Every structure is written in structure tokens, then in C-alpha cells.
Amino acid sequence: MTETRNRRDLPDNREMEVRRNLPHGRRKKKRKRISGLPIIIVLILILALLILGASYFYMNGNRLSLPGEWTREIDISDYAIKEAETYLQTAAYGDEVDVSKYIADVKVVSELTVTKDGIITERISKDSYDCAAALCMAGLEEAVRELIGKRIENTYIATDMSVDELVKETFDISLSDYLAEYGPTLIPDFTELENEYGRDVTYEATRDSMTITYSDGDVADCSYAVAHGMLVIDYKDGAAIYYEGGK
Amino acid sequence: MKKRFRKNIALIICMIIMINMLTLVGRKDIYAAQICEIVTVHVDGVDYKVRGLNHEYDNNLYLSLVDLSKAMEETDRAFEVEFSVKDDDDYIIMQPATGMDATGEESEEEDPFENFTDGEAVKLTRKRIPVKIGDNDFSFYIIMSTNKENRNCYMNCGELALAMNIDLSVENGEVFINSKGEFDFNKYNFNELGLESMADSCIVGDITTGNIYYQSNENEAVTIASTTKLMTYLILKEAMEKGEISENDTVRFSKKAQELADSSSGVVKISEGDTADIMDVISAMLICSSNECSLALAEHTAGSEEAFVERMNQKAVALGLSDKVKFYNPHGLPIFAEDVFAPKIQNRMTAKDMFELSTYILNTYPEITEITSIKKTKLESLKNFEAKNTNALLHNIPGVVGLKTGTTDKAQSCLVSAYKSEDVKGDTHYIVTVVYGCENAQTQNYLSLLLMRYGIQKFNAAELGITPDRGDNDEIPVDLEGMIGAVVNTARRNSR
Numbered sequence: 001m002t003e004t005r006n007r008r009d010l011p012d013n014r015e016m017e018v019r020r021n022l023p024h025g026r027r028k029k030k031r032k033r034i035s036g037l038p039i040i041i042v043l044i045l046i047l048a049l050l051i052l053g054a055s056y057f058y059m060n061g062n063r064l065s066l067p068g069e070w071t072r073e074i075d076i077s078d079y080a081i082k083e084a085e086t087y088l089q090t091a092a093y094g095d096e097v098d099v100s101k102y103i104a105d106v107k108v109v110s111e112l113t114v115t116k117d118g119i120i121t122e123r124i125s126k127d128s129y130d131c132a133a134a135l136c137m138a139g140l141e142e143a144v145r146e147l148i149g150k151r152i153e154n155t156y157i158a159t160d161m162s163v164d165e166l167v168k169e170t171f172d173i174s175l176s177d178y179l180a181e182y183g184p185t186l187i188p189d190f191t192e193l194e195n196e197y198g199r200d201v202t203y204e205a206t207r208d209s210m211t212i213t214y215s216d217g218d219v220a221d222c223s224y225a226v227a228h229g230m231l232v233i234d235y236k237d238g239a240a241i242y243y244e245g246g247k
Numbered sequence: 248m249k250k251r252f253r254k255n256i257a258l259i260i261c262m263i264i265m266i267n268m269l270t271l272v273g274r275k276d277i278y279a280a281q282i283c284e285i286v287t288v289h290v291d292g293v294d295y296k297v298r299g300l301n302h303e304y305d306n307n308l309y310l311s312l313v314d315l316s317k318a319m320e321e322t323d324r325a326f327e328v329e330f331s332v333k334d335d336d337d338y339i340i341m342q343p344a345t346g347m348d349a350t351g352e353e354s355e356e357e358d359p360f361e362n363f364t365d366g367e368a369v370k371l372t373r374k375r376i377p378v379k380i381g382d383n384d385f386s387f388y389i390i391m392s393t394n395k396e397n398r399n400c401y402m403n404c405g406e407l408a409l410a411m412n413i414d415l416s417v418e419n420g421e422v423f424i425n426s427k428g429e430f431d432f433n434k435y436n437f438n439e440l441g442l443e444s445m446a447d448s449c450i451v452g453d454i455t456t457g458n459i460y461y462q463s464n465e466n467e468a469v470t471i472a473s474t475t476k477l478m479t480y481l482i483l484k485e486a487m488e489k490g491e492i493s494e495n496d497t498v499r500f501s502k503k504a505q506e507l508a509d510s511s512s513g514v515v516k517i518s519e520g521d522t523a524d525i526m527d528v529i530s531a532m533l534i535c536s537s538n539e540c541s542l543a544l545a546e547h548t549a550g551s552e553e554a555f556v557e558r559m560n561q562k563a564v565a566l567g568l569s570d571k572v573k574f575y576n577p578h579g580l581p582i583f584a585e586d587v588f589a590p591k592i593q594n595r596m597t598a599k600d601m602f603e604l605s606t607y608i609l610n611t612y613p614e615i616t617e618i619t620s621i622k623k624t625k626l627e628s629l630k631n632f633e634a635k636n637t638n639a640l641l642h643n644i645p646g647v648v649g650l651k652t653g654t655t656d657k658a659q660s661c662l663v664s665a666y667k668s669e670d671v672k673g674d675t676h677y678i679v680t681v682v683y684g685c686e687n688a689q690t691q692n693y694l695s696l697l698l699m700r701y702g703i704q705k706f707n708a709a710e711l712g713i714t715p716d717r718g719d720n721d722e723i724p725v726d727l728e729g730m731i732g733a734v735v736n737t738a739r740r741n742s743r
Contacts, residue, residue, distance in 0.1 A: 091728040092452065092459040144727070151457040151731055156566075156607045158743045163734070170737040171723050171730075182725045 067114045070231050070243035071125075073107040074197060080106055080136040080186040087184040088143060093154065097147050103139035103186075108132045110197050112231075112243050120212070122199045129190050136186040141176050286310065288422040290318050297422070300401060302373070302390060308417060309390055309401035312339070322426035324413060326380075330398050337391060339400055340379045375689075377642070378402075378410070385410055386642035388689045409696050410643060432701045437461050442694065447659075447684025448598040451698040453706055454606040454665075455676040455739070456732035460705045461698065462598070468571035469683040470593040472653030473536045474663050475579035477604060479544065480533065482558050482577075484612045486548045496525040498547045500539065508539040512580050515539055515632050523628040531626055533618045534634040536652060541578035552576065563596075566607055572596040581655055593657060598681045601663055605650065609665060609677045610739075616665065619649025639692045640664045644699055650679075652691075659684050660691035666699055668706060674736050678702040 080103050088094035109128035113121045148163045159166070167175045188196075202213045205224070210233070212220045222235045234240040286299035286308070295318035298311040312328045319325050329340040378385045387410065390401040404422065408415035414428030442449070448464035486492045500508075505519040514537040517523075528544055531537040545555035559574040574594045575582055583589040596604075608615055622641055626632045637652040646666050653661035666678040680698040685691035709729055724730050 087727060090726060091731050092457055094727070148731055148734055151735055152738045153567075154457045154603065154606065155454065155735055155739070156610050157735070157738045159738045159741055160743065161738065161741055166734050166737050166741075169741070170734050173723075178723070178730065182723070182730070 472658035616648035
């Protein structure tokens, strides 16, 4: 027979189970009394860890919540369209070609790197720049193709040759080669883009604000936020810039 | 009795005065007096005094050709002015200076201002007369002094510069001439000259490549008067190609054609039942703008004027011309619509449409210029009718080969001209000007002359490599327009 005492009956609110030897050979399980002190210590340790962790991530003035690599896309379509239109309008009927049909959604990628020790660098991706330039030239080529077709139609010439065949027959080079050699530059120079969007700056950040210091000593205050894989830097005297990534 | 007598005398005197006044008003080319003044002309940096006058308006400067010849006698462009008579009319000859008079002796120095005072009023008459410059006969409006003993003639500054193709400019009432330079349009921004004030619409371009050099209100619908006859010609040629009519046909004039001939718009005197060779009738239509010949050709081709006009409108659609094109007759005269409240209607299109129509005609039937370039001819089968070309540009720019004038009260003065040239590869190019709605023939001639000279200069500069728009490879133009022009030419050479 096992006799169990209720927790409430015990002076320390501790549950004890005493196994007594019973006449039929059964043994009672005896409950041991546990001390309260180690639990307190463990709890204190956990709390301290949490506080330390919080101070590490939130209190340190030189850390972003997600340092790493971010990117953003810079749309240069409008610039390219304007350059293409200016070029086309040097020829008769050039103003009747809708360039935006052929040059749209052309972007270069800017890569932002944020380090833990307070440095931000931003660079234009050369690969994306070359790709954008190629896309714009392809668009210009289509626009010029349309213009030449229109001019042949206006002069009531009946020909079975395509525009590309006619250009090759005339100059012994392709239309794309002609435009590459003699056509306009449709997007800003790579160096120019780097100068406009690239930077090497230092920063100091708090939980949601940042002070950026430029190489010439100028300072910019901004707020920032990181959420759902996006970084937003909102300049107080300018626009907000959105980045993606966070690797 | 006395009272009645006095009344009658007064009435007779009034009638005499009125008749004289009407006579003077009818003579638009006579002006009671024009105030001449001394104008400073700088020729190659040297100042000269030349008689001049502002005709009707300020800055409409006419210069004395006699005085100008003195001012330029030390230059390579020196010329002499000789007054002559040709076909009972005044005729001016501007020849390179020889320093000799008619007897072969050296001319004596004359003081042109010997009997002239600045501000003096002189009697002058303005009319279009032939002017021979070098080997070419031009036709300009010249203001002639009516003083036969002290002859002088005045020519508009702008026309003088264009006719002589000389570098001339006017600033603060003074004239600057560079005798070694040609008239240079690059100094002028056409969009700032105000040319759009001279015509309702105009355009100049190379129809061979489709390049447009200048245009103003080119998409505005305008009445086109006798420039209609270019479309009439096109329909005729297509009918010939289909075998419906032939170059050997004989055209018979209907009663309707005779009525037109007998009207104030008649040109060739024909009667109902008269016949003529079709090519003579076409020549009369194109050279001297015969309306009765246009009508006769329409009836001969399609059976009726209405059926022919239907073809004209259909052709306009087929060519892709704008929806502003509308033909009502084959000659371009105003007619009244069939209605109680009948408006006077006239054929219409835009300057751009006419440019495209001219493009099609010159590309498809360039033989039209064999007729339109004729200045004067006798048409045998039309009772030896002497047809004189109404296109003054034929006289004023050597190389112009047509095409058609037009004049009605509403359309005012119109002209479609074509100049034939060649590019560096020997391909033929036509520079075409279209001018609609000038207030008078002189303005129409002047604007057409100016636009044509401008077009020729632009063409020459591009095609003959005068501008630096050529890369290292002379065969490849670095400008887009040059590139497109070359490609279009290739298309033409390879066309079906």
C-alpha cells in the first residue's frame, strides 16, 4: 500500500512520495525534495543572455540589423528614349516613330554593400550596364528599321528587299554595325553613372536612424528600415531608396 | 436752262475724272511716285552709295541695278546693265562687265547721281520682265524708271541675291555684299524667318529620298487650283498604260469644253466638235494650264467628267494621301455644288499630299518633265496655239523642270516646282517645292525661288560632301538622313 502525501500537506510545498515496504513486497517511490536556488540562477542567466543579446543588436551604434549586400534597379529608359528621339529627328519623318515601343524597362543594377564596421559602398554593376546598353541599341535599331521602311514607302518604291538587306547592300555592313559605329550613345557613360550613384561612405546607425558621412565631410541624416528582405533608406532631405537582397 | 446746263457740265466733268481714275486704278503697275533714297552698300568692305527704295512697305528694299553695277565693278562678279526691247517689251541684260560701250570703246565714267537728289520722287513702273544674267534668261518683277533719258531699274534685294547666288545681307537699312561668297542659307534659321506668313502652306524636299528640308502648315487642307492637273495627268497616264487611251488618240472637244473655253477661265480658243492630238491637248493642260483641255481629256478618258473625277479620288486613296484630299473636277476651277444653298467648292489637299503625289508621278512617270519644262511652244493641232509656261521658276533657276502653277481667288497663287539633279553616284534626284496660298504671283515666285535655292543648297551640301558629315569611309554618311537617303536610293535601284 502506498501512502502519498499531498503537496499542500508538506511544509515546503514540495511533493514527496514515500515508498514504504508493503507486506506484499511492493516498494513505494520516494520523492526527493528539490531546492529553489538553482532555478533562480538559471532564470537569471537566461535573462542576462537576453539582455546581452538585445544590447548587441540594438544598442551598438555601429551595427545595422542586416549588414550584407543589397541591390536596386535604376531605370534609364527615359534617358535612352530621349537620346534616340533626338537622333531620329535628324532625319525626315523621324518624329513619326514611337521610340517607346522599342525602348522600355531598361535598367542598370546598383550594388550596395554594408559592413559591420560602419562602411557603405555602392557600385554600378558593369554586367547590367552592358546589358542595358545592348538593349537600348537593339531598340534603336528597330526604330531606325521602321523609319527606313516608312521612307521607302513614302517614295512609292516597290522592293522585295528587307531593310537589313538594303543596308548591307548599300554599305556592306549590317544596320547594327552601322549604328554601333555612327549612331548615338543612348545611355550615360559608365563612369558618369558611377559618379552619380556610386559611393564610399561611413555610417553610424541606431535602431532606426542613420548618419552617413561622405568623403568630403558632408553629412546626411536618414532613417532606415529592414523588412521582408528589403532595405529602405529614407534621406531627410531627399527621396527614399529601396534595396533588395540582404545576403 | 442755265441751271440744267451747269448740271450737265458738272456731270460730264465728273465722268471724265472717274474714267481717268479707273484707268489709273486698272494700271496696278504704275505708281505716281516712289521716294528714292541713297542706300549704303558695303561691297567687300568698301562703302558705296546706291539708289534704293522701299516698295510699298518698310524693309521691302529694291536696289538700283545701274548703281549696283558701279559698286561691283572692281569685283569678280562685276556686271553691266543694258536696257533693251524684246517682243515689244522691256528686256534687261546683266552681263559680265567689259568696260566697253556698244561702240566697242571704253565707257566713260558717269555719275549716276548727277541729276538725282536723295528723297527725290521718281516715276516708276513695276512689271515682270525678262532679265538676262549671263547665259540665262530670268523673269523678275523689276521697277523701271519711266524716264527714258535717265534709265534705271530696281530689283528686290532678296531676289537679286538669289538670282545672282551672291552672299548678300541687310542690316539696319545697309546692304552688305561679299562678292566672293555664295548665298548661304546656313546663316538663317528658317523657322525664325517668318516664311509661314508668305504662304498658307509650303514644303520643300528631295522626293527621291523622301527627305524634307522645310515645311510649314504642311498638313493643312488648302484649295489647290490648277495644280489639280497633276492628278489629272496621272490618271491619263494610267489609262494609257492600261490601253484605254493612246498617245496617238485624237481628242474631241464637247459643248461643255467650249463653254469653258468661252468663259473668263478659258485659255485655248476651241469650239464644239474641234479635234486635236492628245499630246498637244496634254501639253496645253500642263504648260499654259488650259481648263478646257483638262475637261476634254477627262471626257475622252472616262466618258464623262464625273467618272474621271471618281478615278481621281480613288487614286488619292490608293496612294495613301490624307483624308483631306477631295477632287470635284479635273481642272481646279471653283464650281457650285448642287444644292439650293450652293457653296462654291474647290479641289483641295494639303501641301504634304501634293509633295507625295509629285513623288509618285516623278518616280513613276518622269517623262512629265519633258512637257512641264517647256517654256514656250506652238501646238499645231490646236490651231498653232502658242503655249507659254506660267511657271516663272523655269526661268529663274536653271535646272527646274516643272511642274505646275495654280491661281484662283480663294487658292491665291500656288506653285509646284521640281529641280532635277544628280547625287555622287549619278542617281537622279528631284527637289520639289510646293507653295500654296501666296497673296500674289510675285510672292509665290519669290518664296518658291527661296525654297528651291535652299533645297538645292541642302542637297548639294549632303550629296556632294561639302559638309563634313562624311566619316573616314567616304562611302558611308555618318548622319542618319544621309544614311537613309543612300539606302532609299539602293531600294530604288533594286525596285521591281
